[in-house]
Amino acid sequence: MSTHVEIALAVILISLVMFFASLLFHDKAGDKPARIAFRTFYFSAILFFISISNFVSEPAPFNDLLTDIFFAISNASLTLGILWRCKSRLPEELVYGLTTLYLCMDVFINAYSVQFAYSYNVICSLICAYALLNRQDGVNTGDKGMAAILFVHAVLLIINLISVTGVVEAGLYSKFMTVVFVFAPAYMAGLTIFLFASYMLDARKALEIQATTDPLTGLYNRRFFFEQAKLALSTSERHGEPLCLMMCDIDHFKDINDSFGHKAGDSAIKAFSNVLQASLRVEDVLARYGGEEFVILLPQTSLSKAQHVAERMRSETENIALASEKGCINITASFGVCQVGEFKDIETSINHADKAMYAAKSAGRNNVKTYSAVLT
Structure with missing residues (x-):
């Protein structure tokens, strides 16, 4: 051969x-x-x-x-x-x-x-x-x-x-x-x-x-957010840089599901997530926290700037109008903002932002509240 x-x-x-x-x-x-x-x-x-x-x-x-x-x-x-x-x-x-x-x-x-x-x-x-x-x-x-x-x-x-x-x-x-x-x-x-x-x-x-992405919105999921939060906390503490956290969710979301159906609810969540994403920088971390609720980390951002970002998001959310078989769906959202003060555990800051968000809802919804304002 x-x-x-x-x-x-x-x-x-x-x-x-x-x-x-x-x-x-x-x-x-x-x-x-x-x-x-x-x-x-x-x-x-x-x-x-x-x-x-x-x-x-x-x-x-x-x-x-x-x-x-x-x-x-x-x-x-x-x-x-x-x-x-x-x-x-x-x-x-x-x-x-x-x-x-x-x-x-x-x-x-x-x-x-x-x-x-x-x-x-x-x-x-x-x-x-x-x-x-x-x-x-x-x-x-x-x-x-x-x-x-x-x-x-x-x-x-x-x-x-x-x-x-x-x-x-x-x-x-x-x-x-x-x-x-x-x-x-x-x-x-x-x-x-x-x-x-x-x-x-x-x-x-x-x-x-x-493993790290929410299938509906394409955003990070809750698990990946906590992993990124550890890195952000460590970096901010090491460099002495301000770090803010924001919680937000769609107002009267249950009513949207009940009146227009779950498919319309999914469309509302996706439209809201798009508004949030469009207002953020590359270094910011946006994740779907659960249901209609979202969490955002804003590195190198003061409380006043974070509040301004939240207000811009709130205003853009008001402009959302989704067509459905049962009519037009308009959306509003409530936002809670806090400056991270505890760098060992993000849960403390999440609780603070969550309280601020519910204060925004109690104030009539379609609102932005800071945790520091809630305390006073």
């Missing part, structure tokens, strides 16, 4: 294992099926190396054509899979066009088929690397690793492409096959490792988001 065939069998085995392993890949609901493209990539890679092994042992036009077709399918499916997974702005028609052009030129201008194969592979690899480094949902370590593998692969192909000039002679086919067989195992293994890493990191990120 020749070395080429042995390496081909190794790559076929790797691709076969990865094909079945890729059945574990899951894309987000509504996303294009990148996992299907990756399975096609592994399956066509198997067929490519079977075909290329036959071509090495028995050079024939038919074997050559099959090799080119499987080569094109493997490159196209990998590129499409990455474009879909990354939600790239690059049009997938670019891949279809490049693949069609490659096959046509390879069939009708056979003397330069090696150059066409190199060029097509380089362009696909660079498209993939670009898409991975500009992924819409955020680039993780797996994506960066795949991009690095593809970039190195493209550079090696360019170096070999430069050395292949003029009409390809029989000896250059041998060189091309050597390059393919030598780098293929490392390329497939590296690409697969980082592809799996990318999917696993995405899964972990999704679990982290699920």
Whole structure:
């Protein structure tokens, strides 16, 4: 058995294992099926190396054509899979066009088929690397690793492409096959490792988001708020910076649910959370505390500034008007604000802000009260 065939069998085995392993890949609901493209990539890679092994042992036009077709399918499916997974702005028609052009030129201008194969592979690899480094949902370590593998692969192909000039002679086919067989195992293994890493990191990120995010509003949940509060308390105490806390909730929320239905109530909560979020800075921490109640931490903020922020939120909330089957829903909210004085436990400040909020409700709702004003 020749070395080429042995390496081909190794790559076929790797691709076969990865094909079945890729059945574990899951894309987000509504996303294009990148996992299907990756399975096609592994399956066509198997067929490519079977075909290329036959071509090495028995050079024939038919074997050559099959090799080119499987080569094109493997490159196209990998590129499409990455474009879909990354939600790239690059049009997938670019891949279809490049693949069609490659096959046509390879069939009708056979003397330069090696150059066409190199060029097509380089362009696909660079498209993939670009898409991975500009992924819409955020680039993780797996994506960066795949991009690095593809970039190195493209550079090696360019170096070999430069050395292949003029009409390809029989000896250059041998060189091309050597390059393919030598780098293929490392390329497939590296690409697969980082592809799996990318999917696993995405899964972990999704679990982290699920564990820290309120599903209705997309804001932080109560559990994550307490984790962030510990950091904020420590930072404020260490640097001697003011820290304020705000509690707020929708007035007469039970009446909204009873009169307009729970779906309308959910819409009211989402609309209110959007108003709150729009009024805050990046460093502020907003979380849904429970039901229609929200809690906000305002680092490096004096009580007067926090009160001003709350008043702006209250005013913006008054402008909310939600259409429903039973009529228009108008919303108001009450706010309680306090300056954090106890840096060991956030619960004390939460109780103070909560008392201020209920004082705002007792004063007629649609109001802002500070804890210091409640005490006087």
